[in-house]
Amino acid sequence: MPFTGLDFIIPILAILVLLVLFTGIKTVAQGYNYTVERFGRYTKTLTPGLNLIIPFIDRIGAKMNMMEQVLPVPTQEVITRDNAIVAVDGVAFFQVLNAPQAAYQVSDLQNAILNLTMTNIRSVMGSMDLDELLSNRDAINERLLRIVDEAAHPWGIKMTRVEIKDINPPANLVESMARQMMAERNKRAQILEAEGLKQAQVLEAEGRREAAFRDAEARERAAEAEARATQVVSEAIAKGDVQAINYFVAQKYTDALAKIGSSSNNKVVLMPLEASSLIGSLGGIGAIAQEVFKGDGQAGSPRQGSRPPSIRTPDQN
Structure with missing residues (x-):
């Protein structure tokens, strides 16, 4: 059977149709967008996936990467x-x-x-x-x-x-910055040291002030106690109690003798006649004086190798 012209035209047309279809089918990769131009003018944007355009009329303009x-x-x-x-x-x-x-x-x-x-x-x-x-x-x-x-x-x-x-x-600028930083750190160190010294002096001054305040308070309380004792003795005397004045005077003599006897250089103590008479007339004052004149030894016994100070009145010299 001979081939006619139609037999040749049909396959050619089929091939052309397939070519046209393939030309109009566009696949866009993920992360991209394609612009479509028709006769040089932008018409639409193709997104990822399968897209169709008009062959020979539309064409791909720009392929834009939509990823960062x-x-x-x-x-x-x-x-x-x-x-x-x-x-x-x-x-x-x-x-x-x-x-x-x-x-x-x-x-x-x-x-x-x-x-x-x-x-x-x-x-x-x-x-x-x-x-x-x-x-x-x-x-x-x-x-x-x-x-x-x-x-x-x-x-x-x-x-x-x-x-x-x-x-x-620049290198010279970096060197200058390093020197500046070192100078700044030295300055901070000196400031911190001065602040520490200042704080120490302030604390020391506050300590001295507190100690002086407490000493003054102690002296004030001692003075109040002394004034109270004097007041009590005065009231007793006013009531006719002579023993109160004797006790008060004996206490003052005892304190004076304690100060005299506590000196390590005094071995002989000269006392007026009235003092020895007073000591002899008051019971228990002799024991107090003996305790005062013990010296530096242990309590209750005189120091070995040393003589206790003797009390002499002017008529015994």
């Missing part, structure tokens, strides 16, 4: 507010949220983000002193993120993080 991406920021020199030159590098993280805006609102998206980040790093860090720059890295990162994210928002992207990796001052 990292963009290294190269090292650049920054002049701080106090005219210090430091080398700074960093890293930026961003994510495309709107594929058409990222594809058609800016040309070369990554290069635009990179230049925007570098410009703001110089601007932000240049407005700070070196000491502030080195001690407030978190605040710098937060400020950079806010500024760059606001500037890149019309591009359909979200800046997730902007981090400063290294801040490297």
Whole structure:
């Protein structure tokens, strides 16, 4: 059976139809969005999975990565507010949220983000002193993120993080900072030592004041007791009790004899006749005087090798 022209046309048409179908079927990988252009104009966005477009009329425009991406920021020199030159590098993280805006609102998206980040790093860090720059890295990162994210928002992207990796001052500046830090620590040590000395002197003065207060209080109580004893004796005398004045005078003599007898240099004590008569007339005063004149030996016995002081009246000399 001979082949006709129709036999050749049908397979060719079938192949063309299959080619057209395959041309119109687009598979988008996970994490990507494709823009569709019809005669050069954006029409829609293809999401991950199987998608259909009109062959020969629609075409794929831009294949946008919708995952979070990292963009290294190269090292650049920054002049701080106090005219210090430091080398700074960093890293930026961003994510495309709107594929058409990222594809058609800016040309070369990554290069635009990179230049925007570098410009703001110089601007932000240049407005700070070196000491502030080195001690407030978190605040710098937060400020950079806010500024760059606001500037890149019309591009359909979200800046997730902007981090400063290294801040490297010149070697001579680092040496000067080390000397400054050492001087500051020495200053703190001297201040702490002075504060400790001051506190010790204050505590010592408070101790002396407390001791003086207690001594004065003790003297005051002794004076009150003495005044009370004198008052009692005076009342007894007023009532006609002569023994009270004798006891009072004997107590004063006894105290005086105790002070005289306690001296290690006195071996002979001269007393007036009235004192010996008084001692002889009062019972028990002799025993008190004997106890007073024991010396430095044990209680109840005189010190061996030494003579107790003898009491002589002027008529015995």
